[in-house]
Amino acid sequence: MQNEVPPRLEMTGITKQFPGVLANDDVSFAIKRGEIHALLGENGAGKSTLVKMIYGIMRPDAGEMFWDGAPLKARNPKEARRLGIGMVFQHFSLFEALTVLENIALGMDGGLSSRALEARVREVLKAYKLTLDPHRVVSTLSVGERQRIEIVRALLLNPKLLIMDEPTSVLTPQEVTQLFKTLRQLASEGCSILYISHKLNEIKELCDTATILRGGKVVDECDPSKETSKSMAEKMIGGDLKAVAKGAERQFGEVQLAVRGLSLGRGHDFGTALKDISFSVHSGEIFGIAGVAGNGQNELLAALSGEQHAKADGVIELCGKPVGTSEPSTRRKAGLCAVPEERHGHAAVPDYSLANNGILTARHRRELVRSGLIKHSASHDFADEIIAEFGVMATGSKATAGSLSGGNLQKFIMGREILQTPEVLVISQPTWGVDAGAAAFIHQALVDMAQAGSAIVIISQDLDELLALSDTLSVINEGVLSAPMDVENASIEEIGLLMGGVHGETADSAKTLPTKPEAEHAVQV
Amino acid sequence: MQFRFEKRAEPSRIMLYATPVAAVLLTMVLGAIIFTIIGYDGIGAVREIFFTPLTNSLKWQDLAVKAAPLIIIGVGLSIGYRANVWNIGAEGQYIIGGLAATGVALLTQNMSGWWILPLMGIAGIAGGAAYVAVPAFLRVRLKVNEILTTLMLTYVAVNILNYLVFGPWKSPTSFGQPQTVAFNESQSLPYIIEGTIVQAGAPIAIIVALVAWFVMSRTIFGFQINTVGSAPKAAAYAGFSANKTILLALFISGGLAGLAGMLEAAGPFGRMVPQFPSNYGFTAIIVAFLGRLHPIGVLFAGIVLAITFVGGEVAQTTIALPNAAVGIFQAMMLFLLLAGDILIRYRVVRVVVAKGREAT
Numbered sequence: 042m043q044n045e046v047p048p049r050l051e052m053t054g055i056t057k058q059f060p061g062v063l064a065n066d067d068v069s070f071a072i073k074r075g076e077i078h079a080l081l082g083e084n085g086a087g088k089s090t091l092v093k094m095i096y097g098i099m100r101p102d103a104g105e106m107f108w109d110g111a112p113l114k115a116r117n118p119k120e121a122r123r124l125g126i127g128m129v130f131q132h133f134s135l136f137e138a139l140t141v142l143e144n145i146a147l148g149m150d151g152g153l154s155s156r157a158l159e160a161r162v163r164e165v166l167k168a169y170k171l172t173l174d175p176h177r178v179v180s181t182l183s184v185g186e187r188q189r190i191e192i193v194r195a196l197l198l199n200p201k202l203l204i205m206d207e208p209t210s211v212l213t214p215q216e217v218t219q220l221f222k223t224l225r226q227l228a229s230e231g232c233s234i235l236y237i238s239h240k241l242n243e244i245k246e247l248c249d250t251a252t253i254l255r256g257g258k259v260v261d262e263c264d265p266s267k268e269t270s271k272s273m274a275e276k277m278i279g280g281d282l283k284a285v286a287k288g289a290e291r292q293f294g295e296v297q298l299a300v301r302g303l304s305l306g307r308g309h310d311f312g313t314a315l316k317d318i319s320f321s322v323h324s325g326e327i328f329g330i331a332g333v334a335g336n337g338q339n340e341l342l343a344a345l346s347g348e349q350h351a352k353a354d355g356v357i358e359l360c361g362k363p364v365g366t367s368e369p370s371t372r373r374k375a376g377l378c379a380v381p382e383e384r385h386g387h388a389a390v391p392d393y394s395l396a397n398n399g400i401l402t403a404r405h406r407r408e409l410v411r412s413g414l415i416k417h418s419a420s421h422d423f424a425d426e427i428i429a430e431f432g433v434m435a436t437g438s439k440a441t442a443g444s445l446s447g448g449n450l451q452k453f454i455m456g457r458e459i460l461q462t463p464e465v466l467v468i469s470q471p472t473w474g475v476d477a478g479a480a481a482f483i484h485q486a487l488v489d490m491a492q493a494g495s496a497i498v499i500i501s502q503d504l505d506e507l508l509a510l511s512d513t514l515s516v517i518n519e520g521v522l523s524a525p526m527d528v529e530n531a532s533i534e535e536i537g538l539l540m541g542g543v544h545g546e547t548a549d550s551a552k553t554l555p556t557k558p559e560a561e562h563a564v565q566v
Numbered sequence: 567m568q569f570r571f572e573k574r575a576e577p578s579r580i581m582l583y584a585t586p587v588a589a590v591l592l593t594m595v596l597g598a599i600i601f602t603i604i605g606y607d608g609i610g611a612v613r614e615i616f617f618t619p620l621t622n623s624l625k626w627q628d629l630a631v632k633a634a635p636l637i638i639i640g641v642g643l644s645i646g647y648r649a650n651v652w653n654i655g656a657e658g659q660y661i662i663g664g665l666a667a668t669g670v671a672l673l674t675q676n677m678s679g680w681w682i683l684p685l686m687g688i689a690g691i692a693g694g695a696a697y698v699a700v701p702a703f704l705r706v707r708l709k710v711n712e713i714l715t716t717l718m719l720t721y722v723a724v725n726i727l728n729y730l731v732f733g734p735w736k737s738p739t740s741f742g743q744p745q746t747v748a749f750n751e752s753q754s755l756p757y758i759i760e761g762t763i764v765q766a767g768a769p770i771a772i773i774v775a776l777v778a779w780f781v782m783s784r785t786i787f788g789f790q791i792n793t794v795g796s797a798p799k800a801a802a803y804a805g806f807s808a809n810k811t812i813l814l815a816l817f818i819s820g821g822l823a824g825l826a827g828m829l830e831a832a833g834p835f836g837r838m839v840p841q842f843p844s845n846y847g848f849t850a851i852i853v854a855f856l857g858r859l860h861p862i863g864v865l866f867a868g869i870v871l872a873i874t875f876v877g878g879e880v881a882q883t884t885i886a887l888p889n890a891a892v893g894i895f896q897a898m899m900l901f902l903l904l905a906g907d908i909l910i911r912y913r914v915v916r917v918v919v920a921k922g923r924e925a926t
Contacts, residue, residue: 348802370805381803390797392577400789401804410786417784444576 047110049074049202049233050095055104057090064090065101066257072202077224077234079244079265082254083277083476088237091254092204095235096128097121109201127195128204133187137180141190144179148194165196169223183541184333185216192223203227204235209243213333214504214537221247239277239477240505241270255279278477293512294324297496298377298465299358303351303365305344313337315344318522320515322465322496327487329511330500330522333540337520338469338500339382345467345498346379347372360464374405376464380454382473382500384447388454391443395424395435398442399457406461423460431456432482448475455483459490466490469500484510504536516540571912581909586856586863589903590870596902597895601887610885615877615895618884627762628876629869631834634767635660635826635846637868640853641778641861642822648782648859649815650795655701655716656823657847658723659694663824664831665727666693668746668838671753671831672735678752686753686828694824695817697723702816706809712816724843731838746838755833767829771868774822778861791815823847849875852900871896 048071057065065087072078082088093099095106097115106113108124115121118128135144146158153161162175173189182190188208195203205224209217224234224247236248244251245265253261253276261276299321307314315337322328332338343349344357351357351365358364364372369379381387389398400420404410409420424438431452435445442450451472458466471487472480487510491497500517501507507514507528514531516523516539523539594612602608619625639656646653653659667686674682701715728744737747755765782788793801794811801808826846831838853871857863878892 346803347805368805368807369803373805379803383799386797387799387803390793390800392796393793397789400786401793401800404786413785413787415784415786415789441576 046074047107048072049076049109050113050235051107052091052095053105053107055091055094055101055106057087057094057099057101059090063257065094068104068254068257068259070252070259070262072233072235073250074201074233075228075231076250077228077236077248079248079251080235080237080254081239081241081244081251081273081277083239083478086254086277087257088254089206090257092128092206092235092237095121095202096126096204122198125199125201126204127198127200127202129188129191129195129206129208131207131210133191135179135187135190138178140176140178141173141182142175144190145175145194145197149197161197162193165193169196169226171223183216184335185212185219188212188216188220192220196227200232202233202235204237206237207239208236209238209240210502213540214533215541217243241265241273242505244273245270253277274477280478293326294494295360296321296358297324297360298322298345298467298498300345301356301358303341303344303356305340305349305351313340313520315340315520318517318520320522320525322498322513324464324494324496325491326513327491327497327499327511328525329507329514329528330498330517331504331507331514331536331540332500332502332517334502336517338517340520341517341522342379342381342467342469342500345377346381347377370405373402373461373463377467378402378406378458378461378463378465379467380458380469380471382469384450384454385443389442389450392441394439394441395428395433395445395453396420396438398453399423399427399438403457403461406463427453427456427460430460431486432479448479451475452479452483455486459486462490462493463495465496465498467498467500470503471499471501472503472506480506504533504540508533569914569916571908572915574911574913577910578913581906582858585906585909586858586867586903589856589899589906592902592906593895593899596898600894601891606887606891607885611881611887611891614881614884614887615874615892617877618880619873619876622880625876625880627759627764628879629872630764630768632875633868633872634771635830636850636853636871637771637865638767638774638826638829639819639823639847639850640857640864640868641775642819643850644854644857644859644861644864645778645782645791646815646819647854648795649791649811650798651705651812651815651819652713653698653701653716653816653819654713654851655698655718655720655847656819656850657843657845658716658720659697659820659823660827660830660847661720661723661727661843662697663690663694663827664835664838664842665723665730665827666690666824667828667831668730668735671749672746674753675747675750678750680752682752683755683832686832687825690824690826690828690831691821692824694827695821697824698816698820702813702820705816706812720847727838727842728840731840735838737837744840748837749832753832754836755829763834765829765833767826767833770825770829772865774825775861775865782861787814823850849896852896855900856903874899 051071053069055065055068068091080088080091090099094101097117097120115124115126142155142159142162145162146155159175166173171189171193173186173193179187208220212220228234238244248265251263251265251273252259253263253273255277260279265273301319303315303318305315313336318341320328340349344351347367347369354363354365356365359372359375359377362375364375385391390401400409400415403423407423409416409423421438427433428435428438433453433456434449445453455471471483475483487497499507499510511528513525514528515525516536518539594616598608598612601611619629639660643653643656666689670686670689697719698716700719701712704710704715705712731746732744735746737745755767757765758769782791790806790811793804794806794808798808831842835842849871853864853867856870857867874892874895878889881887881891882889
C-alpha cells in the first residue's frame with residue numbers, strides 16, 4: 042500500500058537555462074509526505090532557481106513536476122499557495138511600522154475579517170506552541186520573532202509543502218531549537234518540508250533526506266544521519282575539504298588595537314547606538330564578535346574603520362597611537378584595514394574594474410598613487426596578484442567587480458586587504474554567501490595572517506565560524522559588547538543567551554539547547 | 567509579438583556610445599515629421615539645422631564661436647554630475663563670471679598690458695566659483711538641494727546684470743542704450759585666425775577638455791569624484807570626504823562657467839549688454855549628457871549643439887523657421903538620449919509566447 046501513495050512533489054528532468062549559465066540540469070528528486078527534505082548546495086548550485094520553479098515564480102525549460110501524482114501547474118505564487126505550497130523566504134517582507142496581525146492580513150490572498158483572522162492566527166500559534174503577540178509592532182521584534190510571522194503566514198494556508206530558504210542564518214541557537222521543534226511537529230502532521238541550507242550540522246539534526254546539488258546537477262541523494270558533515274561538504278563542493286589548521290599554540294604579542302569606552306549615537310532611525318564598548322586585541326590574536334544582525338555590528342565596524350569618528354582620539358588606539366578621530370586613510374596608513382559586510386557599493390564599487398577597486402583601499406599601502414597620479418599598471422598588477430593568489434574567478438584585472446559572483450568578489454576583497462599586510466584587520470561577515478571551498482580558503486588566510494602576527498577582529502553572525510577561528514569571543518547585543526571569553530572554555534549556551542540579550546524568550550528555551558557542535562564545526566560550509 | 571526589457575549582466579559599452587548618436591539621428595527623423603505635420607518644410611528644417619552648418623564652410627567659424635562656451639561649461643558640469651552634484655545654474659555662474667570680468671575691464675579702462683586679460687580670466691573663474699559657493703555651502707552644511715538653489719540663483723544673476731548695465735555701469739556715451747563701454751584692445755580676446763571671428767575661446771575650450779580628461783582619468787582626484795558620485799558609501803570607506811568632493815565639484819563647474827562668461831564678454835560681446843545671457847549654461851546640460859559626462863565626449867557634443875544653434879539661425883532666414891524650433895530640437899535630443907539610456911543596462915528581447923497559453 043505504502044509505495045502506491047505518490048510523493049507529494051516529484052520533479053523529473055528539470056532543466057533551466059539562463060543567459061550564460063545552466064542553472065538546473067536534468068534535476069530529478071521527490072519529496073515524500075511528511076518528509077523533511079534538505080536541498081543542499083553551494084551558492085550558485087541552483088537551489089533558488091529550483092525553488093522558484095516550484096513556487097511558480099519561474100517555469101522550467103524542460104522537465105516535469107508532479108504534485109500528489111498530478112502535473113504541477115502553478116503559474117504564479119498565488120496558484121502555488123492555493124495548491125498548498127507555502128514558502129518562507131530568507132529575507133522577510135514585513136512592514137516595520139505595522140503590527141504582526143496587520144502584516145499577516147496584508148499577505149493574505151482571501152479577504153478575512155480582522156477578528157476572524159486574529160482567531161485563526163491565535164489558533165495556529167497555540168497549535169504549534171509559537172510565542173508571538175499579534176498586536177506587537179514589527180519594528181520591536183527580534184529576527185526570530187519576525188521569522189515566526191512568516192511561518193504563521195505560511196501555516197495559515199494549511200500547507201502540504203513548506204519551503205524554508207536558509208531559515209537559520211539570522212537566528213540565535215535557542216531560536217534555531219524552537220524552529221526545529223515547530224518543523225518536526227509540522228512534518229509529523231504530514232506536511233512535507235523542503236529545507237534549503239548549507240549548514241550541515243543542522244541538516245544532520247533535522248532532515249530525513251538530503252538532495253545535494255552541484256553546478257545545477259543532482260550529485261547525490263543521501264540520509265544525512267548516516268553522513269558526516271565533512272562527507273556532505275565534499276559532495277557539495279566536489280573535492281576534498283581541508284579543515285582549517287588553527288596553528289596550535291600561537292603566541293600573542295603586544296596589544297595592537299585597543300578600544301576604550303566607545304559610545305556613539307544612532308546614525309539613523311534604524312541604526313543602533315554603541316554603548317561603552319571596550320576590548321583589546323593582541324598581535325597574533327583572532328578576536329570574534331558574535332551577535333544577531335542589527336545589534337550594532339555595522340556601527341562598530343564604521344567606528345573602527347574611521348567612517349564614523351569616535352568622540353575622542355584616545356578611544357581607539359592603533360599600535361599605541363590614538364586614532365579615534367582620524368580618517369580611514371590615516372588609519373590605513375597606520376596599519377588598520379577594515380572590510381564592511383556589504384560588498385556591493387561599500388567594500389567595492391560594482392561598476393569599477395578590479396584594478397580600480399584595488400586603488401580604493403590599497404592606494405597608500407601598495408603605493409598605487411604617486412603625487413596625485415594613479416599608477417595604472419601598478420594597480421592592474423596588484424589586481425592580478427590578488428586574482429592569482431586568492432584564486433578569484435575573473436576574466437582579469439579589467440573585469441568589473443559587479444560581474445563577479447558574491448563569493449569571488451569576497452575573495453577579491455579579502456585578498457585586497459590581506460595582501461596589504463595590515464597590523465590590524467577588522468572584517469565583518471568574512472564568508473557570507475561564500476561557497477564552502479572559498480570559505481575554507483578565506484578562513485585559512487585569516488589564520489595564517491594571525492600566525493604572521495596581525496591582530497584580527499572578525500564580526501560574524503555565523504557562530505560556527507567564530508568558534509572555529511577565534512581565540513577570544515565577545516557577543517554584541519543592542520550596542521553593548523559582552524566581556525570577552527576564551528573560546529576554549531566558552532559555552533554555546535552562554536553565547537546563545539548573550540546573543541538573545543533582552544530580546545526574547547531565551548530563558549525558557551535555554552533548557553532545550555542544541556548539543557555543542559561536533560568537533561567538525563571547523564568544517565565551515 | 568511582444569517585447570520586454572531584460573537586464574544585462576554588464577552595462578553595454580556599445581550602447582553607451584551608440585545611444586548619443588542614435589538620439590541625434592532619431593531627433594532628425596522625429597523633428598522632420600513633427601515640423602512637416604505643423605506645416606513647415608520638415609526635411610528642409612533638418613537639413614538647414616543639422617547639415618548646412620557643416621557643408622557651408624562660411625559657417626565653420628560660427629561653429630567654433632558657439633561651441634567654445636558650451637564645451638567649457640559642459641566639461642565643468644560633467645565633472646559635477648560625475649560626483650552626483652546637480653548644478654543646474656551654470657547660466658547664472660556664467661553671467662556672474664562675465665560680470666566679474668567686466669568689472670575688471672571697467673577698472674582697467676585706461677590701461678593696457680598683457681596682464682589685463684589673465685586678470686579678467688581669474689576674475690571670471692572666481693566670480694563663477696563664488697556664485698556657486700552659496701548653493702555649495704547650503705548643500706554641505708544644511709543639506710539644501712543644490713538643484714533648486716543653483717537654478718533659482720540664475721534669475722538673481724540676470725537681475726544683477728540688468729541692474730548694472732541699466733544703472734552704475736551704463737556707458738555715458740551709449741545714447742541711453744543699456745550697455746557698458748566697449749572693452750579696449752588689452753581687454754579683448756585676440757583672434758587666432760586672421761580674417762575670421764574665431765577668438766582664443768576655441769583653443770581654450772579644447773585645452774579645458776583635454777586637461778579635464780587627464781584629471782578625470784589619470785589622477786586620484788578624478789577617481790575620488792567618480793567614486794563619491796557612483797558609490798558614496800564605498801567612497802567614505804575608501805577615505806574620500808563626500809563634502810569636500812561636493813564642494814570641489816561645484817567650484818569647478820561654477821569656475822568653468824565663470825571662465826566661459828569671461829571669454830564671451832571679452833570675446834564676441836566685447837562689452838556687457840542685457841543680451842549677455844544666451845542660454846549657454848542651460849544648453850551645456852544637454853552637452854554634458856550627450857557627451858556621456860566624458861570631457862572628450864563633451865567636446866564633440868558641444869560641436870553638435872553648436873551646429874543646431876548655427877543651423878537654427880540659418881533656418882530662420884532660409885525657410886522662416888521660428889527660433890524656438892532649435893529649442894525643440896535640442897530638448898528632443900536630451901529626451902531621446904535619456905530615454906535611450908535604458909538600453910545600456912537592459913536589452914530588448916522578444917517574448918516567445920508558448921502556444922498552449924496563447925488560447926487563454
